[in-house]
Amino acid sequence: MVEVLKYDIVIIGSGLAGLRAALQAAWTSGGRASIAILSKVQAMRSHSVSAEGGMSAVLYPKETNDSLELHAYDTIKGSDFLADQDAVELMVEMAPKEVRFFERIGVPWSRLPDGRMAQRPFGGMTIPRTTFAADKTGFFIMSTLYQNVLRFDNVHIYHEHFTTKFIVENGEFKGVTAIDLKTGEFKLFLAKAGIIATGGAGRLYRFTTTAHSTTGEVLAYAMRAGAAIKDMEFVQWHPTAMVPTGILITEGARGEGGYLINKEGERFMKRYAPSRMELAPRDIVSRAILTEIAQGRGWVHEESGMGYVGLDLRHLGEQVLNEKLPMIRELAYRYAGIDPLSEIIPVRPAVHYTMGGVHTDIMGRVLMADGTWIKGLWAAGEAASVSVHGANRLGSNSLTECAVWGRLTGEQAAKYVLENPAPITEGSVLEVAKREESRVFDKLLHKEVNAVSVYQVKRELQDIMEEHFGPFREGSKMSEGISKLTKLLDKVKSMRVEDTGRIYNQNLKDALEVEGMVELALVVGMGAYARTESRGAHYRLDYPKRDDENWLKHTLAYLYGGEIQLTYTPVRITKWKPEERKY
Amino acid sequence: MPTITVRVKRFDGKTTWWQEYKVDVKGLKISVLDVLLRIKEEQDPTLAVRYSCRMAICGSCGMVINGKPRLACETLLEELETDVVTVEPMWNYRVIKDLVADTEPMLMRLREVKPYILRDTKEIFESDIEYGQKPEELNKYLNFAYCIECGLCYSACPVAASDKLFLGPMILAAAYRWSADSRDRGWPERMKIVNSDVGVWSCIVAYSCSAVCPRNVDPGFAIQQLKKAILLRRKKL
Ligand SMILES: Cc1cc2nc3c(=O)[nH]c(=O)nc-3n(C[C@H](O)[C@H](O)[C@H](O)COP(=O)(O)OP(=O)(O)OC[C@H]3O[C@@H](n4cnc5c(N)ncnc54)[C@H](O)[C@@H]3O)c2cc1C
Numbered sequence: 009m010v011e012v013l014k015y016d017i018v019i020i021g022s023g024l025a026g027l028r029a030a031l032q033a034a035w036t037s038g039g040r041a042s043i044a045i046l047s048k049v050q051a052m053r054s055h056s057v058s059a060e061g062g063m064s065a066v067l068y069p070k071e072t073n074d075s076l077e078l079h080a081y082d083t084i085k086g087s088d089f090l091a092d093q094d095a096v097e098l099m100v101e102m103a104p105k106e107v108r109f110f111e112r113i114g115v116p117w118s119r120l121p122d123g124r125m126a127q128r129p130f131g132g133m134t135i136p137r138t139t140f141a142a143d144k145t146g147f148f149i150m151s152t153l154y155q156n157v158l159r160f161d162n163v164h165i166y167h168e169h170f171t172t173k174f175i176v177e178n179g180e181f182k183g184v185t186a187i188d189l190k191t192g193e194f195k196l197f198l199a200k201a202g203i204i205a206t207g208g209a210g211r212l213y214r215f216t217t218t219a220h221s222t223t224g225e226v227l228a229y230a231m232r233a234g235a236a237i238k239d240m241e242f243v244q245w246h247p248t249a250m251v252p253t254g255i256l257i258t259e260g261a262r263g264e265g266g267y268l269i270n271k272e273g274e275r276f277m278k279r280y281a282p283s284r285m286e287l288a289p290r291d292i293v294s295r296a297i298l299t300e301i302a303q304g305r306g307w308v309h310e311e312s313g314m315g316y317v318g319l320d321l322r323h324l325g326e327q328v329l330n331e332k333l334p335m336i337r338e339l340a341y342r343y344a345g346i347d348p349l350s351e352i353i354p355v356r357p358a359v360h361y362t363m364g365g366v367h368t369d370i371m372g373r374v375l376m377a378d379g380t381w382i383k384g385l386w387a388a389g390e391a392a393s394v395s396v397h398g399a400n401r402l403g404s405n406s407l408t409e410c411a412v413w414g415r416l417t418g419e420q421a422a423k424y425v426l427e428n429p430a431p432i433t434e435g436s437v438l439e440v441a442k443r444e445e446s447r448v449f450d451k452l453l454h455k456e457v458n459a460v461s462v463y464q465v466k467r468e469l470q471d472i473m474e475e476h477f478g479p480f481r482e483g484s485k486m487s488e489g490i491s492k493l494t495k496l497l498d499k500v501k502s503m504r505v506e507d508t509g510r511i512y513n514q515n516l517k518d519a520l521e522v523e524g525m526v527e528l529a530l531v532v533g534m535g536a537y538a539r540t541e542s543r544g545a546h547y548r549l550d551y552p553k554r555d556d557e558n559w560l561k562h563t564l565a566y567l568y569g570g571e572i573q574l575t576y577t578p579v580r581i582t583k584w585k586p587e588e589r590k591y
Numbered sequence: 592m593p594t595i596t597v598r599v600k601r602f603d604g605k606t607t608w609w610q611e612y613k614v615d616v617k618g619l620k621i622s623v624l625d626v627l628l629r630i631k632e633e634q635d636p637t638l639a640v641r642y643s644c645r646m647a648i649c650g651s652c653g654m655v656i657n658g659k660p661r662l663a664c665e666t667l668l669e670e671l672e673t674d675v676v677t678v679e680p681m682w683n684y685r686v687i688k689d690l691v692a693d694t695e696p697m698l699m700r701l702r703e704v705k706p707y708i709l710r711d712t713k714e715i716f717e718s719d720i721e722y723g724q725k726p727e728e729l730n731k732y733l734n735f736a737y738c739i740e741c742g743l744c745y746s747a748c749p750v751a752a753s754d755k756l757f758l759g760p761m762i763l764a765a766a767y768r769w770s771a772d773s774r775d776r777g778w779p780e781r782m783k784i785v786n787s788d789v790g791v792w793s794c795i796v797a798y799s800c801s802a803v804c805p806r807n808v809d810p811g812f813a814i815q816q817l818k819k820a821i822l823l824r825r826k827k828l
Contacts, residue, residue, distance in 0.1 A: 035716045050641075050698070052740055053649040105719055112715045112722060114708045114772060116729055116736050123723035147648050148736065155706035155765070167695055190687055190695075219644040255646050311617050339646060342665060345620065463632035507637040511604045512688040515636040 010185075010441045011195045014432045015164075016041040016425040018184060018199040019418075020171050020226065022051035024059075024146065024407060025389025026205030027153040028414025029421070031113075034160035036422035043163045044197055046186055048170040048221065048517070052154040055207050055219040056410070059146020060258035060335065062138035063110075063407035065103035067125060074135040076100045081584060083405060086132040086289045087398025088544035088554065089586040090239070090562070090579055095370045095394045097582065099405075099412050106411035107139050115152045116141050118332070128332070129263040130403045132289040132591075136263075138404040143258050143335045146407065169195070170517050171226060173444045174202070174233035174385075175437055179376075181384035182437045185444045189517060192510025194448065196441040198432050201421040204230060204374065204387040205414065208362030212529050214470035215314075216359040217249050217256035225524025226391065230366050231531070231572075235385075236377040236564040238393040238577075240364035240528070241535035242545050244401055245479050247293040248319050249358030252312040253343050257319055257336055257355055259403040262286040264332055267320040268297065269352070270305040276317075281591040288591040291400045291545040294357035294479055301356065309354060318352035325349075357479060361401055363545065364535075365393035367564055367577075372417040377566040377575055386421060388413035395562065398579075399544025451519055452508045459504035462519045468496055469526055477529075477536055482549045486537040493530050500526050530572055535563040538574055556586050592617060593674060597626060599638065600679035602686045610635075619669035623676060624652050627663060627690075639689040647805060650741035654690050655679045660743040660803045681746035694742040700758060701740075704766040704784055709777025728773035735768035735813055737806040744800035744810050750793050757793045758785070760800035760810035766790075767813035770820075770828035778828045782821060791817045 017033055019026050022045050030045050037043075045051060066074045079100040084091050111117060111125065118126045118140050130138040141148040157163050168189040175182040183198040209224020210216040231237050247268075248257040262268070268286050270276050280296040281288035288296075300306050301315035308315055321329065321336075326349055329337050333348075340346045340353050366387040367375045372394065374385040389410040396409055476489025500523050507515035541555035542548050561576040597612045612630045624642055631638045640663070642652045647665040656666050657677050668676070684692035708715065744760040745751050751759045766785050770778045785791050794814045801811040820828050 049643050049649075049651065050695070052698075053643050053651050055644065055649075057649050057739075058644050058646060108719055108721050109716075112708065112718075112720070112774070114769070114774060116733050117724075119724055119726045119729055121726060123725045123728075124721070144648065144737075147739070151736070151738070151740070152707075155701065158702040159705075159707055159712075167698075190693070219649065221643045253645075335648075342647075342667070343620075461632075461636060463636070505636075509603060509637070509688075512639045512691050514631075514639050518636075 010438065010445055011193055012434060012438065013044070013195060013197050015044040015197060015199045017043045017201045017203065017421045018197045019043065019045045019203045019205060020184060021054070021205035021207060021389070021391065022047035022165070023054035023056035023205060023207050023389060023410065024149055024153065025410035025414040026203070027150070027157055028411050029203050029205060029388055029418035030157055030163050031153060032415045032418030033422040034163050036419045037426060039160070039162050041162065041422050041425050044166060045163065046166045046169040046171055046184070046197065048168065050167040051165050052150060054150065055222045057147040057150045058219055058256070059407055060143045060256060061130060061260035061263070062128060062140030062145045062404045063107060063411070064130065064133065064138050064404040065107040065408060066100065066137055067104050067107060067127065067139065072135055072137070074137055078134060079137060082133050083396065083402055084584050085589055086400055086402040088400055088589055089560065090395070090398030090543060092370065092395050092580040093582040093584060094580050095396050098370060099396050099408060102412045103408045106408065106415065110149060110152065110411070113152055113156050115149055118142055128260055129287060131259050131262070131287045131293070132402040138263065140260065143260055143333050149407065170520065171229070172448055172520055174229055175440050176233045176382055177437070179380065179383055181382055185441050187448065187517070189512050192513060194445045196438065198434065198437060200425045200428055200432060201384045202386070203417050203421055204366055204385070204391050205389045206391045208390040209525070209528055210359050210362065212469065212525055212532065213359040213473045215249070215254050215474065217246055217254055218360065223521045223525055224362065224528050225521045227366060228524035228527040230374070231565065231567055234376050235374050235382060236367035236566045237531055238364055238367040238562050238564055239395060239535070240532045240565065241539055241563060242363035242399050243359055243532065244290055244361035244363060244545050245294040245357035246360035247290055247297055247357050248355040250340065250344055251309045251314050251316045251354040251356055254358045255339055255343055256360070257353060261319060261321055261333055261336055264328055265324055269318045269320050270300045271307055272305060276300050276305070284591040289400055289402060291547070292591060295547060297357055298479060307354065314356060316354040316356045319355045320352050321348040322350060361406065362390055363393065363397045363399065363401055365391050368392050368394055370394065371420060372413045377564050384424065386417035388417045399546060448520065451505050451516060454502065454504050456502065456504065459502050460499050462503050462505065462515060462522050465496065465499055465503055465526070466522050469522070469529055472496065473529060477533055480547055480549055481536055483537065486533060490530070490533045490537060493526065493533055497526050497530070531565040534572060534574060535565060539563065560586065593619065595626060595668065596675045597630060598675065598677040599689065601689050604688060616668065619667065621668055622664050623656055623666045623668065623678065624663035626668070626676065627678070639691050641691045648739060650739035653681050653741040653743045653746065655681060660746045662741060662805045665805060681742060683746050683748065683751050684742070697742060697745055697759060698740060701762050701765060703758065704762055704781055705777060706765045706769055708769070708772065708775050709780060710775065722774045724773050732768050732771040735764050735771070735808055738764055738808045739806055741805065743803045743805065747799040747803040749797050749799065750795055754793060756789045758789050760814065763791060763817060764808055764810035764813040767817050779826070785817055786821045791821070
């Protein structure tokens, strides 16, 4: 039995982008649009709560000698010139407005003595422009946004509803289907407008800073519905994840003056990025750390066998640690048994951010590979690729992106549904939903004793990604990886779901996730294999140079006859000509 | 390699039973959550646990561990000082399945205390001004803004155990957090809500909420501050 619910707008995902969109849609529609937020976790528990360091914006240009132009340039250079420059200009222009909006709705921003918002330096940013709330910025923004959503009676929150499918008919968005995990009921959300805000896909890899829920299956689901997926080969490794858990030590720690040192006690960044040192962009610092480890100048963690270097915060002193990095001190103490005031934190790069995502135009409208809009559908946040981060995101630009495109998409969706007052009808969509229900619950009927477990497949997937599509890539290795992934896709079909109950069937949810993840992994692999150059986070040992002549373009993946195909679309350049990227 | 015995109180929607698992671990610096996930992935995929960030900030994995309400992701085996780990779902909630408690009814009541800045809404949404806030004003409420809505305080509250109408510690702490914010103008409105039987006056000052709070939010203290402001007839918190 499919339960049918009708809404003007359905927002899938309740991280920073999704909640920002909900808030704007609720306000813009003046209470006249009905809005549903679906989240596979309880809404306030979305991955955005983990963001530590801050949100970029030019707030006080006179006092800090900063400008929108400079923020845009830093971002574009950081992106290794793959970002779309018009989108970057839009982002930096709206960023200060969003930070001030967050200030008015109650975010506890850290302050200067005169009451203005404090800002800290961040990697690749030439001026300190990262606004922060201690080192729990994402958490504080999330909790403020979530509680503000409660202002509006026309926003309904569906906690723990797992979206399984996007329904698009004749190029127009019709709704989504979802499992209510709590009851096991299957629901069809019919809607005039949809916003995809489902975050990244860090868990394609094993060693990652992201939450367990950051699995990215929705990107594959969107691709099944006709959307194109852009630039998935660009995976960001954050330089400083704690060994062995992968828990992040924010770049803010280096922003506040922390050093990276090798076994010989040397600040090795001087050999890789002499002018920016520890605050060079993430791809550069990550490769530097891995090179140090590979050349024997790191330490080895006994239990896990992982190589690592040291993050030294000892010289920052107790006051800076307690006031600006309290969570770091707490996390290091709890999960590594280390007090950063007197000891060095063991760190190595871990997968952190997905530059790629659903292909959209500058307004966040979801596009097919040929550039047509799937009418009524938008995407925002890490799930989208607008693209402002290009081949490498600068730290603290992501929260900004989530806020800006959360707002823009929420606003547009609200206007769109108010302009289309016709009632929503089920039509043939209900049939589609019924077929989807059978597809999903038939998975509970696989009873083959030797069938592979969901978690076995996930382990194999993560092994393949770590081994074949890491920070240093090579053609032959990747082609091997692609054939392994193709084989894994077969195994997915015979995966066994052991839990056969309806209530809170996490095992079934995990199976649906893994299914999408393996498909998405293939998109990452194929895009990476095809791109015969090195740019930003995509580094190839066999093609170590950037190649603007052939590769100054975005990768688009889409499905044709059930097979993943690749095509390309140009980068939009406004005023910054590509130049060599040196720090 | 130490072997840990994990006793889990299970529930499948109809029946409750205790189940025992054995897990080999390499060391004791591993969290109870990681142990549960290993059981789920290697031994029993039917086990249900709510979890996400694994770094004590999302508030998903509250449960009762060896008799105390705690977050599973930040409870390391070494702290437990025993090789028998007993886990059960949080108290004072309906159980959905195994370790997953239905916290939603409690969470949804947050709305009742208007947990946001109350002042000109149009100004909030449409202007581009900055209200400003001095560090000392920030410090007045900051500690209470750390609440991750994990629900452990409610699980430990003796009043919530018997009085389902009581708003409970988390929600009252939020009422304090927002009223004590220098940007807010909503105390007169919020005061009417918390100055009631479902509000601060049902609290018996057991402080068990503050004792179990993983973020040291101290809801017990927030409730006493609210009482004080009401009794002193303060116009602004
Ligand atoms: C540890 C860490 C620290 C970071 N720090 C910073 C920082 O300081 N500054 C910065 O700018 N960036 C930072 N980032 C990046 C930033 O946090 C993320 O890019 C951003 O929070 C993503 O937000 P989002 O709203 O796009 O998605 P998320 O917050 O990831 O939310 C995704 C939502 O989608 C839902 N969802 C997913 N799949 C489904 C499905 N199938 N059905 C239903 N719902 C679904 C989830 O439940 C969730 O609600 C950090 C990242 C990490 C990992």
